[in-house]
Every structure is written in C-alpha cells, then in structure tokens.
Amino acid sequence: MKTLIHPLCISVLSCALVAVRGNAQSEIGIPAGFHVIEGDHLRLISDMPDQAELSQLVQCFEVAMDHWGNLLDVPRQEAAGWKCTAYLMLDRKRFEQSGLLPDSLPLFPYGFQYGDRIWVTEQPSAYYRRHLLLHEGTHWFMWRKYGGMGPPWLMEGMAEWLATHRWEASEQRLEMGIIPRDKEEVPYWGRIKIIQDQLAEGLAPSLEDILRYDGTAHQRVDAYAWSWAAVLFLSQHPDSRGAFRQMLGGSLKPDATNTRAFFRRLHARWPALRTAWRLWISDLDYGADASRMLLQLPDCKPLRLPATVTIDVSQGWQASGLCLPPGARIRLTAEGRFTVANEPRPWVCTADGVTLEYYRGRPLGQLIAAIVAPQAQESPHTEPVSTIAVGAGTVLPSANGGQLILRINEATGSLHDNRGTITVRINAVDR
Ligand SMILES: [Zn+2]
Structure with missing residues (x-):
C-alpha cells in the first residue's frame, strides 16, 4: 500500500457525545505533561494544556467520520476499525525530542499526514486549529479508502473543501463544505481574500492551471485557495458533478490519470464550464450561495x-x-x-x-x-x-x-x- 504524504499540511449531522478520556502521563513514550485523548477513530496527543479543547477536537473529528463516510461512500462498518493518531504541537521541539515527530519527515509549516498519523501545529484561532485537523483528517480518510492518492488539485481541494466548516460544540453539530458567512467566522483562513485579490490583479490561474498543479504547487498558500474553489465548483456544477462523483467512485492515482479521464468525460461541455467558472469565481465571496452561482449555458x-x-x-x-x-x-x-x-x-x-x-x-x-x-x-x-x-x-x-x-x-x-x-x-x- 502506498503511503501518502501531504505537505500542508453537505450536509448537517449531529451525534451523541463521543466518549473520550484524558490521560496525562501513563502512556509509554508520551512525555510528562502531554495529554492523550482517546476517541473511537482518533487518538489525540498534545502538549496543549487545555484538555477541554482537546476533547472538543476529538468529538469534532468523530462527527466528521460520518460526513467523510457519507460523501465518499464508505459504510460505517467498513470504517469501524479505522483509527488515526494526531499530534497537536504547541512546542514542536518537545515532539522532536520525544521522537513523536520523526526527523525523517520533511519540514511542514501547518500540518502533515503519513499513513495513520497526522501532525498539526498549534494555531492562533480555535477555528483554524480544527480546520487543519479536518484537512489532515480528510487526507487520512481518503488514504484509508483509496489506499493511494489522487492528483494534487483533487486531494488538496477535497481536504480544503471539507475542512471549511461550522462547529456548534454545545450541540455536537458539524457542517462541512461551507462557504463561510464572514471572515470573523473563520479566523486565519483567508482563502477568499487570496482569490479576490488575484482576480483583481489579473493573476487568477485558469481552471486548467489548477488541475495541472504538481506535487510542489502546494508549497504556496494560494494553491490551496484555488484547489478549494475548483473542487467546490466542479463538484456542484450540473455539467461536471456527475463526472466528479464518478471520479471519486473509482480508484485514484497521484499522476494526471484521473484528471485526464475527468477532462475527457467533460470535453464537450468544457468550453461552457470555462465561462461558468469565470462567472462563478467573480461571485465567490463570504456568505455566497453556491447553488445560485452555477450558470448553465444552453445552445443558442x-x-x-x-x-x-x-x-x-x-x-x-x-x-x-x-x-x-x-x-x-x-x-x-x-x-x-x-x-x-x-x-x-x-x-x-x-x-x-x-x-x-x-x-x-x-x-x-x-x-x-x-x-x-x-x-x-x-x-x-x-x-x-x-x-x-x-x-x-x-x-x-x-x-x-x-x-x-x-x-x-x-x-x-x-x-x-x-x-x-x-x-x-x-x-x-x-x-
Ligand atoms: Zn493537504
């Protein structure tokens, strides 16, 4: 099985409280003062002192399991035994010194997924901390389902799409794949500003350029923003959503195989999709309603x-x-x-x-x-x-x-x- 490496690293469901427990020091190899929070599908290890927040993160992740399963057609029984270990790092050095962050991993600024393990660096907002956990969690879930990775635009776009979320902790209610109402709802996220700025400056990539991103493109934050926009658009537009769903229903390959097949299926509609994309991206804003932005261009x-x-x-x-x-x-x-x-x-x-x-x-x-x-x-x-x-x-x-x-x-x-x-x-x- 190929191991995935990721460098950055709609529905509404609610669920019963997930049983979690804290454990400060008893784990072998876990440094003193670290917390271990155990859920059904996530074991979270962190040096963050706020145990209540750590428990919330695990609960959010457990609710996300149902969303991932529904969207990617993975029955609950199939995912029942899947379990991931996440390291949320306040002081990165302590993770390095304890061997929990192996030096064989490349340097990454925000998050990273490798097999059944993910690493997330602590963020200045609770929203963005959860966002990164759900982003890496999406990579992990897809790695589990597909046993391999797809093209960069699809993997990063899916992870960004599903990580953009609304979480009501008191109700254990999670919405994934949202367009945020305003920037205050998603502190430090910033994807829409990048898109609007590049569009205004004449620097917005073509849809094809996004689909051509290689394995190094996502060293830039704007590649995440554009991959998010492309997945949001192509997964919902009436002309492309069937082919998009078909792509997710097959096997994924990290090269251009899936993108080429996707493009071939849409070849006849692609010129109209280019035009719909231009209009759609111009309308993309905080609070936007994606369902009212999808122009279908009939024959004249x-x-x-x-x-x-x-x-x-x-x-x-x-x-x-x-x-x-x-x-x-x-x-x-x-x-x-x-x-x-x-x-x-x-x-x-x-x-x-x-x-x-x-x-x-x-x-x-x-x-x-x-x-x-x-x-x-x-x-x-x-x-x-x-x-x-x-x-x-x-x-x-x-x-x-x-x-x-x-x-x-x-x-x-x-x-x-x-x-x-x-x-x-x-x-x-x-x-
Ligand atoms: Zn990623």
Missing part, C-alpha cells in the same frame, strides 16, 4: 426580434438562450416589480434597483447583463466577466457577439428571500 437560438425573456430575481446569472451576432445593437426594456428583502418590511423594487443600498458600486436590485460565449480556448488567466447596467432599459452593444445573460445586482447569499420576476423585451435599434 438565432436571435429573432422582438424577443422576450423572463428573469427570476431570486437566482444568479440566467441564460436567455439568445445569441447576438458580432456588432449587433439591441434595445432592452425591463418591466416588473419585485422584492429584494423582507426586513423590516418588503423592499419593493423595479429594474432600476434601489439607491438606499449599493452592491459592487451599483444600486441593489438593478438589472444587469453580460454577453458571454463558451470559451473554446484556455486563456492564461481567469478573467472576470464585464457586466453592463441595464436598469429599466438600455441599448446593448455586442462587439464580439455571444449569448445574453441577465440577473439582478445583489450578493448571491442574499438572493434567497427575493420574490418576483422581470420581463425583458428585446428590440432592434434603428440605425
């Missing part, structure tokens, strides 16, 4: 004018199915009243939006448009899509041609309580 119908399109204000980007030829100029006229919030009372709005509140520099609720096309060729970087304010009406130039897509201007995490539709009429512009 030739544009016959006049035409009418109806937009649901509770959804993100929506494809019109209408293709504009290069150089076309069309007039859009929008009608309809809808609500963009319910508190303290319904905020009634038209396609011009409400100027009481702005989002990304435009009135909240304003109708916006973009013209996109399946992207046939990989570009060096992921670029944001240019959007156009429509409001109650505008003339839309279409220099390069493409499909008209529409939505209202609001964060995706706030779309769920909207009610209503906008009717958009499309007419030719007299030259």
